[in-house]
Amino acid sequence: MAVEHGGWKAAPTAQPSLGLSGLLSPYDTADFKREFWEKKPLVIHRDDPDYYADPLTFRDVDHILSTSSVRSSELKVVVNGQEIPLVEMAASGPGGPSNGLEVLYDLYRKGSTVVFKFLHERWEPLGRLCRRLSGEFSAGFQANAYLTPAGAQGLSSHYDTHDVFVLQVWGSKHWRLYESPEELPLQNRHYRRPADGPGAPVREFDLKAGDLMYMPRGTVHDATSNEEASLHITLGVLPVLWSTVLKDALDRAIESDPRYRASLPPGFALDPGLRGEAAATLAELLASVAAAVHPRDLVERAASRALVGRQPVLDGHLLDLEGLRTMGPDTLVRRRAELLWSLSHDGPGVSLEFHGKVVRLPARIEPELRQLLSADAPFSARQVTGALDVEGRLVLIRRLVQEGLLTLV
Incomplete structure (x- = not known):
């Protein structure tokens, strides 16, 4: 049975993040959705090299590289225009995977691009950005990062099967866009590069640090870094079609x-x-x-x-589960920041939907439940009002802590 939403609501974010308006500034978001979304590329130039310092910096990437597991399939290098998991390259090198970081840097020194897949799952500032955009767009968001040495090309000409925002973080890159053979291709319709190449570019430009480009899925493109290393983030949009x-x-x-x-x-x-x-x-x-x-x-x-693909907000949940045993009427809890939730009636009960799941509760506790959902400040079971006694409120709060909607203060 379909869950009928009473309207999705979001808890306030723990820290401000870029969001769609900041991403597109100074361009108007309504104009973007009307004129560019799924229609044509948009390029925004800014004279602000530190514009994306909140989600990712060049120094951050140096730290991520030095602490990453080379055994992960999500760390890749581009060799001859194709992505290859670093673990495959390291396995055949001296020292095997243990010496993987040196193998990576050797390839980078020789011109290979380093690709960080799904970096939003390992770098919280990018995760926060993707969660905010996911809520604004009603779509899944994922973040990859591409580090290319000076004067090198990463992937060969191709198109993506999802829409992409490109955020230039460091250095600059020369981009070439080509005629697209297919409008809005589905996920299984991958680009087949013609034997004689993609043809002449229909548009060329440089993206410098702080600039942005949006490309609808199906936009054929390639890019080459200029006189210094280039670092850019790609935000992939995964909407409901x-x-x-x-x-x-x-x-x-x-x-x-x-x-x-x-x-x-x-x-x-x-x-x-x-x-x-x-x-x-x-x-x-x-x-x-x-x-x-x-x-x-x-x-x-x-x-x-649309919201199932949004990364859950579950920091500290392991500690919460351990703390359930000692929770009492005066234990302070709060609703998780950045959480999207929906409360609706479902026959004799109410359905609370969040984190891609539905928690069904008795209709009689709806007044207390709404208090918990609307509270902006921390609260305890003793402070909640309504027909439930203190023990009943504590049972409700424990359930919501266990499910991950509330967290201990």
């Missing part, structure tokens, strides 16, 4: 009506008359799909899907 919602509609129709699960007429492949009957039946079934599903339910399911 209409194609996904339409597939969901068809799946729900198939589940609800046996007509969609019946077979085509036996012998139809060799009988023109039966093929004609099958075509008429198919037309009736396709026409009936709209009546078999409810658009609002499908959109509500899409809303849930």
Whole structure:
């Protein structure tokens, strides 16, 4: 059954992060969504080399490299235009994986780009940025970083199957954009580079530190660093597509009506008359799909899907679980910062949705639950008001700490 949202709400963030308006500044976000989103690239030049100092700096990357596990498949190098996991390169080198960092730097000195996949999962400032953008965009966000030595090209010309924001953090890079062979390709439609190359660029420009570029999925591109090393972040956007919602509609129709699960007429492949009957039946079934599903339910399911890809906010949760044993009526807790949640009625109870899951609770505790969800300051079970006694409030608070919505102060 679809979860009907009473409206997603967000707790205040623990620290300010860039957000969409800051990312696009001085360009207006409404203008961007109307004129550029999924339509054409946008390039923003700024005279501010430290604009992205909050999410990532060149010094941060030096630290990340010195403390990274080379055995991780998420640390890669680009050799001859192709990404290769560093662990594969290190395995054949002197000392094996133990000497992987030297192997990485040797490749970097020779012109290879270093790729940090899913860096938002390991670097909290990028994680915070992705979570904020995910809430604003109703889409998943992921962050990769690309470190290219001076005068080198990273990946060969290609397009991405998701929209991308490029944030130039250090140095500069010369970008070339080409004619795109396919508009808004789906995830399984990877770029096939023509034998004679992508053709002449339709646009060329430099991105310097502090600049930004947005590219719709399907934009063919490549880039070369200039006279110094280049570091840029790519923010990949993973939205819910209409194609996904339409597939969901068809799946729900198939589940609800046996007509969609019946077979085509036996012998139809060799009988023109039966093929004609099958075509008429198919037309009736396709026409009936709209009546078999409810658009609002499908959109509500899409809303849930959009937020499942958002990285959970669970710092300190291990300590919270250990602290459950000693919680009392005066123990202070707070709602987690950056948390997106939705509360809705679900038959005899209420459904609380967050972190990609649904917690179902009795309807009678809704007043107390809403107090906990709307509280901006820390609180204890004794401070909550309502029909529940103190012990009942403590049971509710313990449950929400256990589920990760609340955290101990």
